[in-house]
Every structure is written in structure tokens, then in C-alpha cells.
Amino acid sequence: MTRVHSFSISLDGFGTGEGQSADAHFGHAGERLHQWMFATRWWQPGGSDGVDNLFVQQHDPGIGAEIMGAGKFGHPGWHEDPQWKGAWGPNPPFHTPVVVLTHHTRPPIEMEGGTTFHFVDASPAEALEAARKAADGKDVRIGGGATVIREFLAARLIDHMHVVVVPIVLGRGKRLWDGLEGLEDDYRIEAVSSPSGVTHLTFARTGR
Amino acid sequence: MTRVHSFSISLDGFGTGEGQSADAHFGHAGERLHQWMFATRWWQPGGSDGVDNLFVQQHDPGIGAEIMGAGKFGHPGWHEDPQWKGAWGPNPPFHTPVVVLTHHTRPPIEMEGGTTFHFVDASPAEALEAARKAADGKDVRIGGGATVIREFLAARLIDHMHVVVVPIVLGRGKRLWDGLEGLEDDYRIEAVSSPSGVTHLTFARTGR
Numbered sequence: 001m002t003r004v005h006s007f008s009i010s011l012d013g014f015g016t017g018e019g020q021s022a023d024a025h026f027g028h029a030g031e032r033l034h035q036w037m038f039a040t041r042w043w044q045p046g047g048s049d050g051v052d053n054l055f056v057q058q059h060d061p062g063i064g065a066e067i068m069g070a071g072k073f074g075h076p077g078w079h080e081d082p083q084w085k086g087a088w089g090p091n092p093p094f095h096t097p098v099v100v101l102t103h104h105t106r107p108p109i110e111m112e113g114g115t116t117f118h119f120v121d122a123s124p125a126e127a128l129e130a131a132r133k134a135a136d137g138k139d140v141r142i143g144g145g146a147t148v149i150r151e152f153l154a155a156r157l158i159d160h161m162h163v164v165v166v167p168i169v170l171g172r173g174k175r176l177w178d179g180l181e182g183l184e185d186d187y188r189i190e191a192v193s194s195p196s197g198v199t200h201l202t203f204a205r206t207g208r
Numbered sequence: 209m210t211r212v213h214s215f216s217i218s219l220d221g222f223g224t225g226e227g228q229s230a231d232a233h234f235g236h237a238g239e240r241l242h243q244w245m246f247a248t249r250w251w252q253p254g255g256s257d258g259v260d261n262l263f264v265q266q267h268d269p270g271i272g273a274e275i276m277g278a279g280k281f282g283h284p285g286w287h288e289d290p291q292w293k294g295a296w297g298p299n300p301p302f303h304t305p306v307v308v309l310t311h312h313t314r315p316p317i318e319m320e321g322g323t324t325f326h327f328v329d330a331s332p333a334e335a336l337e338a339a340r341k342a343a344d345g346k347d348v349r350i351g352g353g354a355t356v357i358r359e360f361l362a363a364r365l366i367d368h369m370h371v372v373v374v375p376i377v378l379g380r381g382k383r384l385w386d387g388l389e390g391l392e393d394d395y396r397i398e399a400v401s402s403p404s405g406v407t408h409l410t411f412a413r414t415g416r
Contacts, residue, residue, distance in 0.1 A: 011409075012385035013220055165373075167397040167409070171389025177220035181379025189375040191407045193399040199407050201219075201375070 001139040002128065004149055004161040005059040007176070008033040008198075011165060014173035015146030022075045025087060027173055033166050036198045051194045055162060064138025065131040066094055069148035070102040071174075073117070079104035086117065097134035099127050101148060124148075124155045146174040153180055161187075161203040209347040210336065212357055212369040213267040215384070216241040216406075219373060222381035223354030230283045233295060235381055241374050244406045259402045263370060272346025273339040274302050277356035278310040279382075281325070287312035294325065305342035307335050309356060332356075332363045354382040361388055369395075369411040 009015050010033065017027030026033060041047035042056045070079075078084040079102065086092055095114040105119040118134070120127055131140045142152050152158050163176070177183075187203040194200065217223050218241065225235030234241060249255035250264045278287075286292040287310065294300055303322040313327040326342070328335055339348045350360050360366050371384070385391075395411040402408065 011221075012383075012388070165399075165407075167392055167399060169385055169388045169391040171385075171387065175220075177377055177379075179379065180220070180377045183377040184375055189405065191373075191375060191401040191405060193401040193407060197397065197399060199373075199399045199401060 001159045002142055002152070002157055003063070003139050004142050004144075004158060004163070006037060006056050006162060006164060007144055007146075007149060008036070008164040008166055009146070009176050010168050010170040010173075012169050012171065013175045013177045014170040015144060015149070015176050016071070017170050017173040020071065020075050022087075025075070029170055029173060032168055033164075036164065036166065036194070036196045039196060048196065051192060051200065052196050052198065055164070055200050058162065059141075060095075062139050063096060063141045064135025065097045065099065066141045066143045067099045067101065067127050067131050067148070067152075068143040069145050070100065070104075071145050071147065072143060073100045073102070079106075082106075085109055085111065091115075097131070098143075099131045099134070101127055124152050124157055128152075128157055146176045150176055150178065150180065153183060156186065158203075159205045161201075163201040163203070165199040165201060167197050209367045210350055210360070210365055211271070211347050212350050212352075212366060212371070214245060214264055214370060214372055215352055215354075215357060216244070216372040216374055217354070217384050218376050218378040218381075220377050220379065221383045221385045222378040223352060223357070223384050224279070225378055225381040228279065228283050230295075233283065237378055237381060240376055244372065244374065244402070244404045247404060256404065259400060259408065260404050260406065263372070263408050266370065267349075268303075270347050271304060271349045272343025273305045273307065274349045274351040275307045275309065275335050275339050275356070275360075276351040277353050278308065278312075279353045279355065280351060281308045281310070287314075290314075293317055293319065299323075304346075305339070306351075307339045307342070309335055332360050332365055336360075336365055354384045358384055358386065358388065361391060364394065366411075367413045369409075371409045371411070373407045373409060375405050 017029030019027040040053040040056050041049045042053050074084050091112040092115040097116050100119050102119050103121050105121050109117045190202045192200050225237030227235040248261040248264050249257045250261050282292050299320040300323040305324050308325055308327050310327050311329050313329050317325045398410045400408050
């Protein structure tokens with residue numbers, strides 16, 4: 001199974017804002033797409049333990065590897081910094097092999113806690129093949145950003161997707177839905193709104 | 209008050225598809241954006257009477273006039289047909305004055321049942337002024353399409369908006385959200401998902 005979890009977008013479909021930098025990982029969106037997550041018990045003691053918390057907890061169990069885009073691994077230009085190891089500190093929250101899709105490959109980086117970054121310049125299908133091997137029988141999470149998820153959807157490589165629609169209008173950035181006309185034909189889609197204001201969408205691939 | 213009701217969009221924000229014509233009022237979207245409405249008791253005996261039905265019933269009460277765009281009044285080129293009186297038959301479902309925004313003005317058309325179409329070439333603010341007079345103290349509905357609602361939102365002329373997000377990806381057509389960055393600053397927004405699969409969004413203007 002390939003899975004997407006807790007991928008947050010604005011009402012107008014942007015998964016990240018414009019102007020990404022070392023200080024603004026999501027550009028002008030700031031942290032606004034993820035406040036719902038920070039308010040859960042999964043994130044902090046005393047947080048909410050309703051539907052948002054249930055969904056956010058699905059992120060890790062059963063996952064054996066992640067695939068992420070270059071834009072998630074670092075701000076534009078990270079490949080010019082030989083010391084760049086991602087924005088997550090010495091012990092990143094993945095704890096599995098992570099395949100980073102990039103045109104600027106480098107040797108793998110082994111971090112604390114079980115995360116190893118592998119840098120590959122490959123198509124979605126090729127990257128998935130590599131990630132599946134690394135996942136050792138477990139599922140592969142497609143970690144984003146928007147461009148990567150869109151490419152994997154277009155290649156019909158995603159089995160389960162959880163998208164969170166946050167009630168803000170970003171106006172600019174990277175869109176999730178472009179070029180995916182008719183996506184609903186491949187999935188059973190459910191929507192559930194939360195008291196926090198967000199709406200959780202789940203896409204379960206149907207037989208094809 | 210200016211109000212928008214039951215304006216249906218796809219996940220990717222399109223309020224109508226591409227290729228509108230006399231036979232395809234919503235272009236390649238067909239009727240897919242409005243199936244949720246046809247399934248309600250408001251539309252047909254024996255229909256659903258839950259949250260979808262509650263929302264759809266808000267369309268008419270308290271409304272004294274509607275403003276609609278040229279693209280809602282007819283398919284492209286209608287202004288070349290002097291007999292064109294809209295796609296709703298002799299007794300249109302508005303039963304109030306209707307201001308049609310168009311660069312091709314013509315004399316008013318009085319229909320059965322209280323609907324009169326008035327054709328004006330005006331800015332949103334000017335059209336609203338005309339509609340308010342015609343509404344005789346009641347509210348004005350901004351009837352769409354997407355372009356017209358977007359223009360009225362950009363001009364900060366909408367007090368209440370009900371948008372229905374339908375779980376399909378249209379890919380092309382006319383977008384609602386473009387150019388509306390920061391819209392959430394002006395509104396209290398709620399989301400409620402329905403068993404039918406759609407999500408109702410309500411925007412209530414806060415003090416400014």
C-alpha cells in the first residue's frame with residue numbers, strides 16, 4: 001500500500017505557500033495549514049482527542065519508508081549546502097528509510113532514530129520500487145509536498161490518501177489538484193468535518 | 209444583506225466546467241455539481257431531509273432580488289438571440305427582479321411568476337445598488353456564476369455565503385477562489401460534511 005496522511009491544503013488547494021525559505025518552510029502560508037495538528041493530543045499533552053487526533057495518529061503505524069520531494073527536504077538551494085540534513089534536527093520524525101526525489105543526488109545520510117535519507121533522481125514508479133524494497137514489506141508513505149503527491153496521483157500509484165482542507169484562502173503556492181480531472185473515478189471518497197474547522201477527506205482506491 | 213446560497217464547486221474549486229453551451233449549461237461538469245441538491249426533499253418528494261435539505265431551503269426566503277452573471281443567464285452568444293429569455297422556461301424559479309450583468313444590455317423582460325430580468329452593464333457596487341432598490345428592503349442574492357461571486361467577494365460586498373464542495377475533480381472551468389487571498393480574515397467560516405458526500409461551508413461576515 002502507498003499512503004498519504006494528514007496532507008493539509010487551503011480551500012483553494014495549495015499545499016504550501018509562495019516564497020519558501022530556510023525561515024519559512026511553507027512560504028507565506030506559515031504554520032496556518034498545520035494549526036489543527038498542533039492542537040491535538042498527538043502533538044501536545046492536553047490537546048484535543050477527537051476526530052483530528054484519530055486521523056493524525058495514522059501517520060506512522062505500518063509505514064516502512066517515505067518518499068518526499070526535494071521541496072520538503074529543504075528550501076530552494078539546499079543542494080548547494082553539503083552539510084544540509086533536512087530541517088528536522090539530528091533525530092528526524094520518520095524513523096525509516098526516506099527516499100528524497102531530487103535532480104541533485106548525494107550519498108545517503110544516516111540520522112539518529114532510524115531515519116536514513118536516500119537521494120534519487122527517478123520517476124514516481126522507480127522511486128516507489130526503491131521505497132518498497134526499503135520498506136521491507138510495510139507500507140510506503142508519500143510525504144509530499146503537493147507536487148510529489150500530484151505526480152503520484154497522476155501515475156495512479158496512491159492507494160489511500162488523507163487530505164485535510166483548512167478554511168483559509170492562500171491565493172498562491174503549490175496546488176495539489178491540478179491536472180487530476182476525474183480523480184474521483186478511482187476512489188471512494190469520504191468527507192468529515194471537525195469542530196476545529198478543518199475537513200478531513202479520505203480517498204480509498206477502488207478496484208481497477 | 210447580500211447572500212450566496214448553494215453555490216456548488218468541485219474539490220479543485222470550479223463552479224462550472226469548460227465548454228458551456230445550450231445543451232451543457234455547466235459544460236463538461238454536467239449535473240455532477242448539483243446531484244446533492246436533486247436528492248433532497250426540497251427538490252423531489254421522498255428526497256433526503258437532513259443537512260443538505262436544510263441548507264438548500266435557505267435559497268429563497270427573505271430574498272427580494274438576485275444578481276447573476278451573463279454566463280448564468282445563457283450560454284455564450286445568447287445576446288445574439290433576441291428571443292432568448294433564459295434557460296428556465298416561462299416561469300423562472302426566482303420570482304423577484306433579477307439583475308443580469310452583461311455588456312450587451314437590452315430592455316427588461318417580464319416573465320410569469322414575478323421574475324423580471326433587468327440587463328445592466330455595471331460594476332458590482334453599482335449593480336448591488338440597483339438590486340437593493342429593486343429588493344424593496346429584502347436581501348439580495350448573488351446567484352453566480354463563479355466569476356460574479358468572485359468579483360463580489362473581491363469587492364467585499366458579500367455578507368453571507370454558502371458554498372458546497374462536491375468530491376469531484378473537474379480540472380478545468382471557472383474557479384471561485386482565484387485572487388481572494390486572505391478571504392478568511394473577513395469571515396467566520398464553518399464546515400459541515402453531509403452523508404451525501406458534500407461539505408457545506410458557510411461564511412458569515414464579521415465586523416470590519
